[in-house]
Amino acid sequence: MIAVDTNILVYAHREDSPWHVQAYTRVRELAEGKSPWAIPWPCIHEFLAISTHPRIYAPPTPVDTAVDQVAAWLESPSLVLLSESEGYWQGLREILTKGMISGPQLHDARIAALCRLHGIRELWTADRDFSRFPTLNLRNPLLA
Numbered sequence: 001m002i003a004v005d006t007n008i009l010v011y012a013h014r015e016d017s018p019w020h021v022q023a024y025t026r027v028r029e030l031a032e033g034k035s036p037w038a039i040p041w042p043c044i045h046e047f048l049a050i051s052t053h054p055r056i057y058a059p060p061t062p063v064d065t066a067v068d069q070v071a072a073w074l075e076s077p078s079l080v081l082l083s084e085s086e087g088y089w090q091g092l093r094e095i096l097t098k099g100m101i102s103g104p105q106l107h108d109a110r111i112a113a114l115c116r117l118h119g120i121r122e123l124w125t126a127d128r129d130f131s132r133f134p135t136l137n138l139r140n141p142l143l144a
Contacts (some may be wrong), residue, residue, distance in 0.1 A: 002030065003038040003082060005125035006046040008141065013051055013061065013069050017124070019142050026124070026141040031076035040082040040114045042107065044070055054082050082114040093115050099132055112136050 004027060011023035030037040048070065051061040061069075094111040095101060101109045103109060112133040115123055123130060124141045131138065 001036050001038055001120055002122045002124055003120040005123055006043040007126045009047045010050050022142045035079050036080050038080040038082050040111050042110050081136050082118050088117050
């Protein structure tokens with residue numbers, strides 16, 4: 001199963017992103033496809049925070065519009081939402097201690113732990129910071 005990181009969701013949503021067309025196309029293919037795909041809940045939260053932030057985007061996405069975007073993704077019958085469940089803490093703990101992760105890196109570690117817990121085979125992201133999690137197979141779907 002493929003999971004989608006925040007930056008791909010933001011690019012797919014924001015038409016002013018230079019990566020909009022590529023990201024929108026790839027997310028649409030997942031959402032309309034028959035194969036299961038996933039979004040970690042922390043990525044949905046971060047999507048809402050980033051897309052509506054007035055210091056990041058001028059103008060920011062209105063909250064109602066951002067919420068509607070999330071609702072549209074949630075309508076995909078093949079979407080799986082990744083959340084904490086039994087075994088999550090053990091996985092996160094291992095990632096944190098082996099990788100000596102601290103501070104703001106914790107957010108990415110949380111996503112990595114969720115992907116690992118749910119057996120995600122590939123995380124689509126444009127964020128190179130995820131390379132510090134060697135058990136996670138990464139792919140930037142925006143590059144040819």
